[in-house]
Amino acid sequence: MKIFINPGHAPNGQPDPGACNPYTGLQESEVAFCVGEKTVDYLNAVGIDTECLQSDSLAEICSKANSSEADLFISIHCNSAGTAAANGTETWACAGSAAGRQLAQCINDQIVDALDTTDRGVKIATPGINGLYVLSNTDMPAVLVELAFISNAEDVVLLTEQQDEFARAIARGVTDYFN
Ligand SMILES: [Zn+2]
Structure with a gap:
């Protein structure tokens, strides 16, 4: 069993830090x-192999x-919106991938349970309409998780202080999927 983990955007934020909280x-x-x-x-602690790559490409x-x-x-x-009130967790899967959708549901449920974030649910990315490059161009079941909104005053506290809980929830989502 092996999982490929891709932390979004560029290492050290150079040149692309993704979204930023304007206050913190x-x-x-x-x-x-x-x-x-x-x-x-x-x-790794539960015997699942991993490969991890953060890259601007x-x-x-x-x-x-x-x-x-x-x-x-x-x-x-992390999600971001022009309206500061937007908050919560959503997880994307590619249209046509039942396995991806299932994995997305497992991860989303675990994060919402653990962090008590608003459940925005599983979203489907359809290539050519609202496709996401990494979901459209990977061969295995793939998901993109938006942990919470970095632009929201309450979510940003979770993203700052509860990173361990987010990680634990993602890992539990993976093991739920395999069970
Ligand atoms: Zn992003």
Whole structure:
């Protein structure tokens, strides 16, 4: 069993930090990196192999994932919106992938349970309409999890202080999926 973990955006935020909280300065790339590293630790602790890559190149991410022989692909992001009130957790899967949808549901449920975030549910990305590159271009069941909103005053506290809980929840979602 092997899981490919992709913390979203560029290492150290260079050149792309993803979304940022305008008040605390917290960067999405940093949250994704820390949660990704911790998720690797929790998966390894239960005997699941991992490969982890944060890269500014989506093509590199997909080609490394596709040659990794990983069983599942998980990309980790934070959401952001112009309206500060938007909050909660959502997880994306690619249209047509029942396995991806199932994995997304397992991870989303675990995060909402553990962090008590608003459940925005599983979302479906349809290539050509609202497709997501890493979901459309990976060969295995793949999900993109938006942990919470970095632009929301309450969610950003969770993203700052509860990274370990997010990671634990993702790992539990993976084991739920296999069970
Ligand atoms: Zn992102």
